[in-house]
Amino acid sequence: MMNRLDFLKTLTATAALGLTGAAPRPATALAAADALPTWPLPDLKKAIPDSVIIRSVELLKTQGRMLLVVTAENGAKGITQCNDRMPNLTSLLKGLVLPHFVGKDARDLPQLVDNAYRLNSNYKYAGMPLWNSIGSVEIATWDLLGHLARKPVYALLGKPIRTDYEVYISDFYRGGEPVEGVVDRLAEKRSATGARGVKIKVGGRMQNTAEDDRRTRQFVPMVRKKLGDAAVIYADGNGSFSTKEGIETGKFLESYGVAIFEEPCSFEDEEGMRQVNQALSKIILAGGEQDSSLYRFERMARTGVYDLYQPDLYYNGGILRTLQVAEIVRQHGKQFAPHTPKADPLIAPFWQVAALAPNLYGLQEFVYNPGEKPASWYSPNIQVQNGKMAIPNTPGLGIQYDEGIWKEAERVV
Structure with missing residues (x-):
């Protein structure tokens, strides 16, 4: 499992090398000193x-x-x-x-x-x-x-560099049921899909009560113990923490080998997030799901708010703008993992971006619900095999209705 030091070394190396195989920057992106990097426009x-x-x-x-x-x-x-x-x-x-x-x-x-x-x-x-x-x-x-x-x-947008990607399994637990059952459920989902990792929720979503904090500090050690040292664990704060709490929680997560800490502070608090990032030495800070300004993405990448950027395919304006975010953050040596917690046709535009982005990092999100019957109103059946999602090579977005x-x-x- 890549720790933060190795991750940052990778960023430095890939930035210096220009990421072999990356889509080239078009001349128009260099025409003005303040022009944002762009994804090459298709003809x-x-x-x-x-x-x-x-x-x-x-x-x-x-x-x-x-x-x-x-x-x-x-x-x-x-x-x-x-x-x-x-x-x-x-x-x-x-x-x-x-x-x-x-x-x-x-x-x-x-x-x-x-x-x-x-x-x-x-x-x-x-x-x-x-x-x-x-x-x-x-x-x-x-x-x-x-x-x-x-x-x-x-x-239509470039030359694909991958035909599949590894996934992690999301769980949205934030209380309301016994934590032991949640941990068992995570283990069962991971076993059924072959996924190497999971993502858990910490904090209370835009708040962190004493009960939220108690649950986080009970939940994380239990997940690590149940899944074992080889499992990849990501944690999502959904803006739950103050800067001080974000640092404290981040160090707690580091002590259990959590690899990625997503959006610890309010997504609007760039300075708070930057301070959390600077204070942590092992964990990778991620965010950007709520953002839709290309200039904000550039500023955050340039000033080190996050290590890993997660624009949402829909919130951010579609496929081409999401690829542009990938290129913007790549120019600053940062990595990219779009937000897409879906197991239905909403995943389809992500497939297109995943096939192309040279700086796609880590495991990608997937929601798995055991026992759920495949939908009959569209195809293909969207499923993970051996921890990987295959990217369809069929016309359009890859979904037939x-x-x-x-x-x-x-x-x-």
Whole structure:
């Protein structure tokens, strides 16, 4: 298991070498002294010679989920499942975002995304709600383009450098049941999937009561004892701690060989997080799930807020912007592991990024629920084998939907 010293040595070496196999920075990224690094833009008009005019973008509810469907004039479709934030964002999606996509050529996707942020004063709404709405449309549009090109989305964006990745199993326990049963459940999930690691929750989520702290200090030693010294353990604070508590908890986690400490302080408290990072010598500090500003990602990477950056594919505005975050933090010798705690079609855009990002680090998140039957309304069955997730090489995002689900779908937008 890589400790923090080895991790930092790896960062220094990879930064110096430019990460062999990494996507090259385009000349436009160097045109101005203050320009952010970018992911090389694909030539979509070369990959898809004929125009792809978007006829409609619909938000539909079916199977208890919201699905966003982008339809071209020729009837071709691109689809993504939407996350749990979307039900509260429908007016923003309809009023601010969709007008920048409907009637436009999908091959101009990078420019359409920029327009949906910049034009009509949309930037005044900047933050997760706007970027989550734009990102959902962007992701579905990539699915459309991938199907038309008959290629996985990742093949439109670069040369893949991996066909699978290792996972850890998440558990969301923060009290309410006997801790011994939770520890047994983690061990069973790990055994069933072959995963090398797990992620546990510490603190109380944006708070840390005396009971929360007591539970953390009981839970962590039990997990280590049950899983053994070879198991990889990550811990997520979800902003529970003050700077002082974050340092104390981080040192406690270090004493049990926890490898990654995610978001100990409020995600808005850059200085507090930086102080925690500076005070810890073994554990890797991670965060960025809540962030959607590329400039903030650059500043945090440059000033050492985190070692490992975790943008969410949807919150951050989609696939291309997430790849840009990977490139931004890579330029500062930092690593990258996008937030994606899903075992349903929401995992699909992560597959595309995982195939390409040269600085993808560590085990990646997966939610495993024993006994849950495979869904019948989409394929493939999303599962881990021998601790690894295979990245599909099928067109689009890699998910196929049963045509029967559209008959009962309710249109939301």
